[in-house]
Amino acid sequence: MRRRTYLKATSIALGGLVPTGTAVGNGANDRRGDYRPGGPWPGNEQAYNLNAFHSNEELTAQLKKIDRQSDRIALAEIGRSAGRGDPLWEVTVGDGDASVHLINQIHGDEPVGTEVTLELIRELAFGNSRRVERLLDGLSFTIVPRVNPDGAMFEYDIDADGRREWIGRRTNTQAWQSGDSKYEPYYHYAVPDDAPPGYDMNRDFNVALDADAIDDQTASWSRERYYDVEYEGYTLRSSGLMLSPEVRAVAASALRADPDYAITHHHQGRYLYPGSGDGNRPSKQTVMSVMPAYGPAYRNRSPFNDPDAPVEQVVDPFVDAETSERSLQLNVLVEEALAERGNSVFDSVTRYGYYPLWGSYLDTVCPRTGAAGLLYEVTGQTDDRGQQGIGRMVQATTVGFLATFEAMADGSIADVDAEKYWDIPLAGDPLDNPHGVEVPTR
Template identity: 45%
Template sequence: MYRRRFIEAGLTASGLGLVGTASARDDYRPGGPWAPNERAVNYDGYLDNEQLGERLRGIAERSDRIELDQIGESAGRGNPIWEVTVGDGDESVHVINQIHGDEPTGAEAMVEILRRLATGSAPEVEAILDALTITIVPRANPDGANFVGDDGLGTDGEFRQRRYNTTEWDAGDSRYINANSYAYNLDVPGYDLNRGFSIIPGFTPGDEPAAWWDVEDEEAGLGYLNVPVDEIPLESEDGRPYEEIWSAGLNLNPETRAVTDSFLEADPDWALTHHHQGPTAVPDSADGHSDRDWQSIMSVMAPYGPTYAGLDGVDYAPWVGQGNPFMSVDAQTRSLQLGGLVPERTDRFGGRLDTITRYAYGPLWGSYLDALCPQTDAAGALYEVSHQSDDRGHKARGTMVKVSVEAFMATFERIADGSVHEVDERAYFDMPIAEDIDDPHDGSDRGRGTRLR
């Protein structure tokens, strides 16, 4: 039930970035045993902030291929935000994980990937190190990853996880509270950091004209920042489908600032981000053994713009129009090519690992991919494994880490050897769009609100 409180925490439906209109369904075939929820939750299965730091230091100490830096600290706990750089090639890849604290698998997968890249001697590893410089922020939201609250879900001081950071808004932070990002009525308020990046380079909250704000609640000081396209100092080489962009981010949290600085410093050609999705099914995947569809193990998403609008089989989330026009046509094409790499890789494994779906795309202007990719002409990809940490706990951890490691390694290998450019970008649209399914742990309609990147 507590998740419903999070969803209602001052965020509107459009603010959540809900996609799809299909009703939740309950005729799927669960992809693994669903333990009762209380038993599925076991945060001890994941690395806490201190353990993650220890692992990263250990890897860096054993290998001169790895550079480890602290690029900031979290707003509440003051825990380190780490950046790891590996490889010395000409192409730059930037990666962030766990910007939502209850989506830990990307950080766990990175530890495994870094171990391989630090000490491996396989030809693929050598090729990656020669061709790429990979900059990784393994855990962008340490406060959400190690959240301690008094919401009745655990004893104070107990390690658990939540989506938001723990920055409390203060008058002077911004002209209005970013209603798309800030969850104010939690036991500990905080920001959804993946709604908080600014598409305007060097943006300082408060410098924007008051007229950009669409004030939702004057008394509460809540509003949405809608920025005229003319005021955004980026090329729009792919047409102009909008006069303004909606629900932009303000870049006022230390976590988004650290990630933004890391991104601009890396000047990436490619940007990857890892999340978790809610429970979803692969439509029409029923086979001879059952008339029920499989659960999706991972959804991928590519950002793209107006160039692909109107082509056969191309769709956007219904509320967004025509994607991100600030991405160059070349970056859009490369994004779609990236999106095709994961299903190609998991084809090798079959079974449960071969249930890759697509996330219907629409720009979230305060998100890492939509706000930052246009600033360096980076192509982007989002990988989302199934279920938040509190839905599945440690039982599914190994499978989720494996599919994440394979997704990232396939991506690095194919960028390194150049073969990503040979992928037919239109094949991306052949992937089925995941369908929301009912969560067996929750009698409410909660499942419909969990497809949140």
């Protein structure tokens, strides 16, 4: 409880920008080390002691309170989660020309984006600074603060003491049943020990953004569990089937927003910042990875450009050159804003090598709406569970959000040199993954 009080009482408000970074966490309870609850769903390496974060109930209460007290925002319930039936909220605020669609915590164990976004909403609802004015005048935000309430609240008895600890998990808690689709899709994970199975919802999107448009009975499946879509002459492998109500709600939200910018926040495991740790320089971790969504204009720059591969396996063929450039500019803004903090911990943004994932939010929303995309992936994992780790993730996310939103709002994004994106290093080696398995992050 102490930690909860701390984080909520300490301003992560945008006015103060960031916590002081001097928080001293009592990490004793956080060192549960390498226990991997249940498995084999991926991503639980990132499981936290979540007491520092808002529960679904608390988030709902906060959003309703803000909505009651501010006439600037509109709050809508756009759906309910599959397992718990908890509300999915959408906040709209601002009346600028540029539309921003922002989603957080589609992976339930990646909570920091939600916390920072709640402060952003509060600031936009009540703030009177010049910055708030600029954001409200320049942008129209459509925000889904927490896409995965089931995963966010997931509890499991990780230390077999007979009590369930609140740890969160990547997937929602929704069983696949025959009749839902021709085959059980690859991104549905069964789990042992009576824990409910669920979907990795960042694989459940479909470029149609419309569940009714999906015909998986006649379509081709590869290796039985992978649904491939034929779309405008391309084969979009491993597409999603929009089987989760959460994804259907987010897709509808994105279509309503018709965004110029589509943004999604994640966590990742720990990676070395390239070039650190050799010679006399100490090693450091990357604080955040960023990822754009770009099209054929940059195919020859892709780190995964197999010249023999179909274009849709290397880049997103539906993202035009101008939108691709804006997407790169967003990434550069984040890198520069963090580097400018003058603290070497933050001067360590890397890029997450891009290739399309046809069931993901980014690679379906961007082509369908013409949005420039940005995926933030803040670094935080088992060893970072303490208060300092959380503070760093909050800081990096806050700085990243503000750098991009302000540049979108005042148009200065157009002045950013997109070429600098290619100077951002790819993430270095992963650090001691305690489970020895590859963790799919984005």
